[in-house]
Amino acid sequence: MDKVPSLCSIAARLRLKQLRLLIALDDRGSLHKAAEHISISQSGATKALHEVESMIGMPLFERQPKGLVANEMGRCMIRYARLIYSDVAHLREEMISIMQGQGGRLSVGVIMGAVPLLTRALTELRLKQPQLSVELVENTSATLLGLLDQGRLDLAICRASVGQRSATYDCIELTEEPLAVVASKQHPLAAADALQLSQLSDYRWVVYPKDMPMRQALERELNEAGLQVPRYPLETSSTFATILLVQQDPTLLAVIPVEVARFCEQFDLLVKLPVSMRALIEPYGVISRAGADLSPAAALLINELQQDLTT
Structure with missing residues (x-):
């Protein structure tokens, strides 16, 4: 902790130009490209990086075959550099909004x-x-x-x-977030009055990526019903892609939030199947x-x- 500069020291010595350089280095991977991006000389970029590293008391980047790569301290600095620079950008936008009424x-x-x-x-x-x-x-x-x-x-x-x-x-x-199972209007089960989850096990699914709550909810329901999780699913985090895939393929099913399912039914895009699904846990x-x-x-x-x- 003795090597960490004080807040007053950081506030006095850290400059927005240096923060811009850190962000550009992370995005571009080289001093030459970063300097060019923020319109300063390469020697100016080298000096600015040296100033930041001297203030922190340790290097922020490692030179690797693919270019400069931030170490743990560098990643920390870059993350906060992005936050600070974004806040300044928002400040400017709000100033413009106020001036323009x-x-x-x-x-x-x-x-x-x-x-x-x-x-x-x-x-x-x-x-x-x-x-x-x-x-x-x-x-x-x-x-x-x-x-x-x-x-x-x-x-x-x-x-x-x-x-x-x-x-x-x-x-x-x-x-x-209550959930619903949806299908194309041409799906073989679209006109069913009541369904059990087991009756859906032979069909393919459009699912959210692994470790996402929607995917976990579906797998939880299937596991508790003693059914296998979907094999060879179509995986996407896009709502639009999910709706289009299910609408265009009468063999596909998907789990989506009830509110979204109601919207799809309202505009005759998909049907909500009469099968029970619990809400997401959180x-x-x-x-x-x-x-x-x-x-x-x-x-x-x-x-x-x-x-x-x-x-």
Whole structure:
């Protein structure tokens, strides 16, 4: 611990130019390419990197055949460099919004099952804040938490437990995620009045990637029914791909959130099969970085999400 510089020392000596260089080195893998990317000379890049390493008291990169590769301390510095630089970028965007009389900017990540809830909340929010700029990213919880760590998202509507550092997040629990089995309208079982899970065992499935909650839920149900997990499944984390694959192939089945299944039925895209599926074990919630100050727009969105669930 004696070798770690003090907070005052870091604040006095660390520069945004140095943070940009660390990010560019991680992205480009060489001093020459990194210097070119941020428009400084290679000697200037070498000096800036030396300044950071002198401040920390140890090297941050190792020279390997494929280029410069960050060591453990380097990866730590790069992760926070991305967070700081992202916050500065958001600061600039909000300054522009204020100067132009606009409503600010909000970047939100969402898992498939929470998309209907989020879109309803965003519709209400934009009625009240019509000049609010919103970026919406749909992906798995693990991917969204990574984007949150990097400062690329203000909020993520997902599950914190799949992250490697769940204690570094603040979570406001929202709701459980009931599941449904869906099929094409031309599927042999599409018109059935009632089904048991065992009657689905001969069909192929579109599934979420391994270790994802949706995949685990399906395998749990099959195991408890004494059935084999799907062999040779089609694996995707894309909602759109899942819907299209099932719609176009009358032999496929998929497990998706009930809200998404209702949407598909409403627009005559898929049918929800009459088979019982339990909700995912862990509810999803609104996740933010622990201790981070939420923007007014983020706080308003959380309020809209909570109001939607109580109406």
